[in-house]
Amino acid sequence: MPAAFELSKVSVVRPGKLLLDDVSWTVEEGDRWVVLGPNGAGKTTLLQIVGAAMHPTTGEAHILGEQLGRTALAELRTRIGHTSTKVADRIPPGESVRDTVLSAAHAVTGRWNEEYDPEDVKRAEQTMGEWGVSGLARRTFGTLSEGERKRVLIARALMTDPELLLLDEPGAGLDLGAREDLLASLDVLSESEDAPVLVMVSHHVEEIPAGFTHVLLMRAGRVVAQGPIESTLTAENLSMTFGQRIQLDREGGRYAARRAAYGRRADRSHDTSDTTGGNA
Numbered sequence: 239m240p241a242a243f244e245l246s247k248v249s250v251v252r253p254g255k256l257l258l259d260d261v262s263w264t265v266e267e268g269d270r271w272v273v274l275g276p277n278g279a280g281k282t283t284l285l286q287i288v289g290a291a292m293h294p295t296t297g298e299a300h301i302l303g304e305q306l307g308r309t310a311l312a313e314l315r316t317r318i319g320h321t322s323t324k325v326a327d328r329i330p331p332g333e334s335v336r337d338t339v340l341s342a343a344h345a346v347t348g349r350w351n352e353e354y355d356p357e358d359v360k361r362a363e364q365t366m367g368e369w370g371v372s373g374l375a376r377r378t379f380g381t382l383s384e385g386e387r388k389r390v391l392i393a394r395a396l397m398t399d400p401e402l403l404l405l406d407e408p409g410a411g412l413d414l415g416a417r418e419d420l421l422a423s424l425d426v427l428s429e430s431e432d433a434p435v436l437v438m439v440s441h442h443v444e445e446i447p448a449g450f451t452h453v454l455l456m457r458a459g460r461v462v463a464q465g466p467i468e469s470t471l472t473a474e475n476l477s478m479t480f481g482q483r484i485q486l487d488r489e490g491g492r493y494a495a496r497r498a499a500y501g502r503r504a505d506r507s508h509d510t511s512d513t514t515g516g517n518a
């Protein structure tokens with residue numbers, strides 16, 4: 239089976255700044271990845287490459303079988319669901335929730351005079367139902383709470399039944415209950431057989447849904463470590479990523495991290511015996 243996407247030695251350069259530096263990353267069908275790193279590490283830039291929203295300056299990116307630079311980006315983007323604050327900012331505040339989701343069928347933000355099939359309407363109702371926002375259908379996007387917005391954006395991203403779903407900080411700005419509700423929904427999605435390949439960007443290990451399989455850790459535009467979550471998400475790798483000694487705990491398939499106290503073992507796993515990582 240071909241990879242869902244493959245980046246080979248990708249760099250992104252802007253005047254006076256190296257945003258991504260020699261990033262190689264392969265994601266296979268069925269994978270659920272989380273991308274972790276501090277502010278400014280390049281996570282959003284990386285997702286923009288994978289989401290066919292930006293070309294690499296150097297290196298090659300093959301996304302869903304198409305090579306960036308040799309394919310129409312707009313067409314490729316219809317196969318990818320992408321949620322981010324940039325997408326949220328493009329949605330007119332007066333747009334109804336229903337039209338916010340529905341208009342994804344034409345890859346537009348702000349419904350105008352496009353025509354929608356009954357299948358489009360049915361699909362919009364289905365994804366709104368699955369993400370618990372049917373009751374908000376007539377509300378305007380601008381009046382929603384942060385948690386409600388996040389769910390509406392995911393329903394919108396899933397509207398076109400994408401092969402790849404990119405979630406840029408879906409947990410940011412959510413209260414504890416809303417975050418846990420979102421993680422439970424993402425966990426259900428990640429377990430479903432026809433789920434798209436999932437890639438989620440986060441700052442916090444606490445936001446990793448239990449069903450996620452792989453992690454990529456970034457710092458200053460470079461990959462610090464990547465691979466299966468069990469062996470790669472270690473205190474040692476997190477400490478390198480965030481530039482300070484981190485203690486990592488794991489319980490019930492969920493992670494928690496904080497600055498390590500001196501003299502304490504940095505990795506502590508309560509439900510597995512094989513969590514790796516160095517002593518701090």
Ligand SMILES: Nc1ncnc2c1ncn2[C@@H]1O[C@H](COP(=O)(O)OP(=O)(O)OP(=O)(O)O)[C@@H](O)[C@H]1O
Pocket residue numbers: 252253255257275276277278279280281282283284
């Ligand atoms: N067009 C640009 N020109 C110059 N620098 C840029 C440009 N776009 C982004 N950057 C810088 O590149 C770095 C990486 O940005 P990016 O948004 O990818 O990081 P991030 O890991 O998503 O950060 P955060 O966690 O804070 O959202 C940042 O320092 C940012 O200021």
